[in-house]
Amino acid sequence: MPDSKSDSQWIILKADDLIYDSVHTLPAGFNKFIEYISRKQIKASLGIIGRSLETDVTAYFDALQEIHSSGLFEIWNHGYQHLLRGRKVRGEMFDEFQNTSSEYQYDNMLKTQQLAKTKLGITLRTFGAPGNAIDDNTVKAIEQIDEIKVWLFGKPSGKLVLYRYCDIEYPTLKPDYSKFVEHYTTQRDYLVLQVHPKEWSKEDFMEFEKIIDFLLTKDVAFITPYDFYLRR
Numbered sequence: 001m002p003d004s005k006s007d008s009q010w011i012i013l014k015a016d017d018l019i020y021d022s023v024h025t026l027p028a029g030f031n032k033f034i035e036y037i038s039r040k041q042i043k044a045s046l047g048i049i050g051r052s053l054e055t056d057v058t059a060y061f062d063a064l065q066e067i068h069s070s071g072l073f074e075i076w077n078h079g080y081q082h083l084l085r086g087r088k089v090r091g092e093m094f095d096e097f098q099n100t101s102s103e104y105q106y107d108n109m110l111k112t113q114q115l116a117k118t119k120l121g122i123t124l125r126t127f128g129a130p131g132n133a134i135d136d137n138t139v140k141a142i143e144q145i146d147e148i149k150v151w152l153f154g155k156p157s158g159k160l161v162l163y164r165y166c167d168i169e170y171p172t173l174k175p176d177y178s179k180f181v182e183h184y185t186t187q188r189d190y191l192v193l194q195v196h197p198k199e200w201s202k203e204d205f206m207e208f209e210k211i212i213d214f215l216l217t218k219d220v221a222f223i224t225p226y227d228f229y230l231r232r
Contacts, residue, residue: 008220008221009191010221010223011220012191013042013195013222014047015047015196018030018046018049018198019048019052025057029197029198033195034046042212042222047075047078048075049081051080051081051082053120076125076127076150076152079129080096080112097129097137097141098129098138109141109142109145112124113148125229126151127154129153138155142154142159160228167183168208168211172196
């Protein structure tokens with residue numbers, strides 16, 4: 001598998017919902033995912049929920065720093081609360097980054113940036129909203145944070161926006177090899193593939209591994225979002 005050819009199709013694995021687990025430090029599904037990516041010597045990105053960094057568990061921070069230092073993973077900003085389907089006083093629905101003020105969205109985005117710096121010594125360079133739920137206020141918020149360079153499934157802005165052209169999970173949370181192969185395209189120079197390993201069963205992991213094995217037969221190179229930005 002090539003890892004630097006400019007004419008290869010770039011594959012960006014977008015693993016959502018990384019959070020602290022009181023039993024395993026990292027959720028068991030993430031531990032299995034990280035071990036698999038490391039064994040295959042490919043690359044992936046991990047979306048961390050900011051509030052998880054408010055713990056004082058040193059083992060959590062050590063694990064994240066080790067993952068970051070491996071060079072195979074990018075940890076990115078997946079919001080602070082991971083709030084979806086909230087309801088306002090008058091019954092109106094909202095998400096952390098949709099149907100909320102730009103000030104609220106900026107504060108939540110910034111909290112995660114600051115926690116990553118304070119607890120991990122890491123500057124997060126990529127953002128992706130929980131549930132990919134965003135609005136025009138998200139544009140206003142993200143434009144105020146210069147250190148974020150990449151926006152996964154975002155809106156046109158001053159950031160490098162990486163769009164969604166293909167999926168691994170059909171439906172969300174359920175990897176499906178047959179459907180992935182059916183929808184896989186070589187017509188894009190990159191594919192951002194969203195996954196939720198925290199929620200996967202043994203069978204789900206088997207489907208995912210079949211998908212990776214399929215991709216490894218193609219002219220592809222796995223890369224992290226920020227490394228992709230640096231190559232542009």
